[in-house]
Amino acid sequence: MKTILLLLVLFISTYSQAQNPIDEKKMYVRSVYLVSKDKLPNPEFTGAINSTLKNIQNWYRLQLDGYTFNLHPEGVRVIKADVDSTYFSTTPNGNDKDAWGILNCEKISKRIFGGRFLDPNSIWVVYSDSTDWGGQGGSGFTCMPGGDLLGLIGKNHTNLNIERWIGGAAHEIGHAFGLTHPTNNVQTNKALMAFGWHSDYPENTFLSKEEKDQLAKSPFFYKDGVSILGKVLEKLYVPEGWFELRENGHWYEFKYNNSISFVFSKVSENSNAFR
């Protein structure tokens, strides 16, 4: 009975900070603490992920003049994986060995709770207590390993500064939002998407003008609960992304890297456009 109860707790355990109801039309950043089969959940990690995401949400708000992403009201979900902590970095998944960690993390996430690349409604932030790889992000999904979790509670002995690990997550989340490394990437560059996350977060690192412009068009960014694009009235999915009708009357085409590729207006039903 004890075992069953424990398992139930592990599987259902959702740390709900549900102050706000879920708005089906809103786009959210969702977070998961993925506990490997050979590990026990550490509540300290859950708390650290929660405060890290709030910290990063606030950092983006300061950078973007009040705009930032929504954190899903369900808070950090704690979910048990059915693979061990060594699985992620050691199980072949494509030619690039450095990508095995994130690809395996996405594979497991997708199968167990639906977290994945290219999810039109969510950006996924997964912390896995897995070993021997570095966090990565892109196309709506980021996964960070056990070393980052230790970092968030000040116990990663390669770097005891917690802000280095929060900054690292802010950088990976930037990738999940479709940001890339700056082309003028040099070792001394303090930009978040260059190397600013390492020792300049939060005060001395920044988003570039181009990155701010890109995020200002992202459907994931809101100010005081309102999207810069207005409310979504209709949404149509296509293989490469989706189309949205916003309350300003325009249709927007989104590609899965979260950037807008086209904005257009509906021609009236009985228009002469095709004559």
Ligand SMILES: [Zn+2]
């Ligand atoms: Zn990067």
